[in-house]
Amino acid sequence: MQKEPLIGIGIILFHTTEKELVHIVMTLRKAMDGTEAGGWRKPLVVLADNSHEWDAEGIRRVSILTDVPLHFHPTPANGGFGSGHNHLMTCAFEKFGVTHYLCLNPDGIPHPDALVYLYEAIKYHPLPAMIEARQFPSEHPKFYDGDTLETDWCSAACLIIPQFLFELTSGFDDRFFMYCEDVDLCWRVWEAGYKCVVAPKALFHHHVASRTPNPKANQWMIESGRALASKWKTPGFQRHCERGLVKELYYKSVAEMPALKYSDLHTPHVRVDFDNGFTFSIARW
Amino acid sequence: MQQSTLSVILRLHTTEGNALQFLSNALLSLAGAIYAPIEVVVVTQQFSPVQIQKVEELIARFVWKDFSCARVVNYENPEKKDHRSALLNTGFDSAQGRYLAILDYDDFVYEHAYATLIEQLGRSSAAVAFGGCLIAHSTRTVHGYKVVGKSNPWEKRSDDEFLRRNIYPSHTFVIDRERLGGRLPRFNEKLSREEDYDFLLRLRFETEFDTTCRGQVLFEYPIRDDGTNTTMTENEPETSENRAAWTAARATWEPVRQLLKKHLENSKKERQ
Numbered sequence: 001m002q003k004e005p006l007i008g009i010g011i012i013l014f015h016t017t018e019k020e021l022v023h024i025v026m027t028l029r030k031a032m033d034g035t036e037a038g039g040w041r042k043p044l045v046v047l048a049d050n051s052h053e054w055d056a057e058g059i060r061r062v063s064i065l066t067d068v069p070l071h072f073h074p075t076p077a078n079g080g081f082g083s084g085h086n087h088l089m090t091c092a093f094e095k096f097g098v099t100h101y102l103c104l105n106p107d108g109i110p111h112p113d114a115l116v117y118l119y120e121a122i123k124y125h126p127l128p129a130m131i132e133a134r135q136f137p138s139e140h141p142k143f144y145d146g147d148t149l150e151t152d153w154c155s156a157a158c159l160i161i162p163q164f165l166f167e168l169t170s171g172f173d174d175r176f177f178m179y180c181e182d183v184d185l186c187w188r189v190w191e192a193g194y195k196c197v198v199a200p201k202a203l204f205h206h207h208v209a210s211r212t213p214n215p216k217a218n219q220w221m222i223e224s225g226r227a228l229a230s231k232w233k234t235p236g237f238q239r240h241c242e243r244g245l246v247k248e249l250y251y252k253s254v255a256e257m258p259a260l261k262y263s264d265l266h267t268p269h270v271r272v273d274f275d276n277g278f279t280f281s282i283a284r285w
Numbered sequence: 286m287q288q289s290t291l292s293v294i295l296r297l298h299t300t301e302g303n304a305l306q307f308l309s310n311a312l313l314s315l316a317g318a319i320y321a322p323i324e325v326v327v328v329t330q331q332f333s334p335v336q337i338q339k340v341e342e343l344i345a346r347f348v349w350k351d352f353s354c355a356r357v358v359n360y361e362n363p364e365k366k367d368h369r370s371a372l373l374n375t376g377f378d379s380a381q382g383r384y385l386a387i388l389d390y391d392d393f394v395y396e397h398a399y400a401t402l403i404e405q406l407g408r409s410s411a412a413v414a415f416g417g418c419l420i421a422h423s424t425r426t427v428h429g430y431k432v433v434g435k436s437n438p439w440e441k442r443s444d445d446e447f448l449r450r451n452i453y454p455s456h457t458f459v460i461d462r463e464r465l466g467g468r469l470p471r472f473n474e475k476l477s478r479e480e481d482y483d484f485l486l487r488l489r490f491e492t493e494f495d496t497t498c499r500g501q502v503l504f505e506y507p508i509r510d511d512g513t514n515t516t517m518t519e520n521e522p523e524t525s526e527n528r529a530a531w532t533a534a535r536a537t538w539e540p541v542r543q544l545l546k547k548h549l550e551n552s553k554k555e556r557q
Contacts, residue, residue: 023348023350027316027347027348030346030347030348034346108317109313109348111313112309112346112347113309136313136314136393137317137393137394137395137396137505138395144431146424146428146431147426147427147428200426200428200429200430200431201428201429203310203313205314205316205396207317207396207397209395209396209397209503210319210395210397284434285432285434285436
């Protein structure tokens with residue numbers, strides 16, 4: 001008999017204040033109450049902190065304040081976004097028996113019905129699939145098919161990763177410090193014969209429109225684009241990123257840039273799109 | 286120091302169809318807003334106790350931060366017509382906040398919209414500040430509405446065009462009513478078309494318009510291709526009733542517009 005799905009919500013904190021964390025967890029509590037009311041298993045929450053400002057006692061205090069059990073699993077070091085989530089995913093799947101991991105950014109809040117819609121999406125798709133919530137109010141412009149809901153890749157801001165696909169792919173490639181690790185993982189999922197889809201009714205309120213330019217984040221983005229292009233054997237986009245890194249004065253020359261030592265090179269398939277810049281997909285607008 | 290409260294008047298005409306789902310999206314955009322405290326006043330039109338309870342239960346599913354809150358005010362008038370203007374006046378009367386904004390149940394705001402406009406009001410002598418808005422064109426699919434494109438028809442319209450037609454959607458501004466004193470106009474309750482243009486023309490008599498942030502997209506205005514939007518447009522079905530409503534609206538705001546033109550010309554001459 002197929003096991004009823006159980007979502008484990010994983011959040012990697014990074015300079016998150018107690019006030020912010022309480023708001024996120026209180027919001028999650030409302031959404032988790034909705035899952036129980038809808039006959040789904042109540043998700044559980046696992047946390048790590050890549051800024052190493054939180055300890056177990058602080059998390060316990062938030063747990064008491066919000067009346068939500070929180071499972072804290074510190075990362076040994078800040079290995080980046082993908083590394084942190086791989087660490088939490090391993091804990092969630094091995095220790096808590098969850099069947100699906102929800103990768104959730106701390107700079108947003110889910111709609112109270114988002115978890116129910118994600119559970120419904122898990123049931124709707126017959127094979128394990130990566131399932132992305134729709135970002136709101138500033139929706140990601142990348143294309144998805146209105147009938148099949150398929151999309152070239154899913155943003156990891158609010159993303160369901162089934163245990164099966166985690167085990168199949170080993171999760172995020174932790175050589176990406178930040179950005180593009182979700183694109184890479186999704187392309188590997190497509191490559192393995194599985195799907196990436198959108199759950200359009202599951203909304204994740206994500207602070208995207210208000211982001212102010214951040215030189216470090218911009219550098220990580222371009223560096224990750226370069227690494228992605230190298231890994232997926234697209235030298236044209238790699239050169240485009242390298243020119244960008246020099247033009248924006250992060251490096252004087254390509255020789256100064258981090259070495260790209262990938263032995264696990266992948267051949268671009270139909271879902272791999274380097275023609276649309278960092279959207280990595282046809283854009284709807 | 287706690288910031289001054291912003292009251293958002295959220296107009297809701299029905300609980301049928303997708304109305305509560307759209308309302309929940311509008312509420313999510315307010316619950317996730319950077320500016321706080323926000324007082325959300327959901328003004329409903331002649332709702333039954335059961336309908337009010339549904340809306341209150343929905344509101345209770347959101348977490349309101351930093352003294353933000355939301356409540357329902359029911360506008361009671363058994364006359365079966367669109368009381369859109371009366372709903373807004375009811376909301377204004379009930380609002381406690383220094384700042385005022387309007388939102389229809391099927392619109393939403395970006396997280397920094399109100400923070401940006403209130404900050405701009407702090408730099409300005411005007412009592413109202415406007416932000417930019419995108420139209421999100423949506424189509425119905427088996428899985429709900431899908432945004433298929435976005436456009437900005439207001440982007441290239443100059444502020445002067447306001448004296449010819451409305452270029453400011455009703456959810457794209459914040460009013461500082463402390464700065465207006467008691468001079469906040471009311472929506473003309475006889476109007477069920479262009480009540481917002483009539484209101485803004487009257488408001489322009491009382492204050493400068495700060496349009497500094499019009500180039501910055503802070504709001505979205507979803508337009509669905511199945512005709513389920515509540516905003517009246519001139520493309521609505523050609524019936525004698527609709528025609529009469531548009532004619533009445535124009536007859537109401539036209540004299541105000543003419544007066545405003547003269548008023549602004551005189552003000553300009555005085556400054557020179």
